[in-house]
Amino acid sequence: MTSRTFISARHTPHYWEAGPADGHNLRPxxxxxxxxxxxxxxxxxxxxxxxxxxxxxxxxETAALWQSAQDRFESKFGVEKAKALREVLAIxxxxxx
Numbered sequence: 531m532t533s534r535t536f537i538s539a540r541h542t543p544h545y546w547e548a549g550p551a552d553g554h555n556l557r558p559x560x561x562x563x564x565x566x567x568x569x570x571x572x573x574x575x576x577x578x579x580x581x582x583x584x585x586x587x588x589x590x591e592t593a594a595l596w597q598s599a600q601d602r603f604e605s606k607f608g609v610e611k612a613k614a615l616r617e618v619l620a621i622x623x624x625x626x627x
């Protein structure tokens with residue numbers, strides 16, 4: 531897992547594996563009561579991250595705001611150009627870049 535990865539693909543429906551840098555980055559969310567970090571029972575060196583009910587509520591709230599921002603962006607920039615931009619950004623942000 532690289533420091534560029536926020537949450538790994540290894541997850542259960544409720545928990546995600548947090549890497550060493552992620553634990554540090556997730557602490558503010560934990561302090562705000564949005565997430566909990568627990569020891570991975572399969573690997574005591576690792577932590578698992580889980581959204582709390584407050585975190586799930588915040589995620590739903592911000593998802594609606596994010597979608598609104600994306601809709602406004604697409605209306606100004608154009609749907610096809612926005613799609614092409616997202617594809618390029620996904621490549622640049624990818625682990626293989």
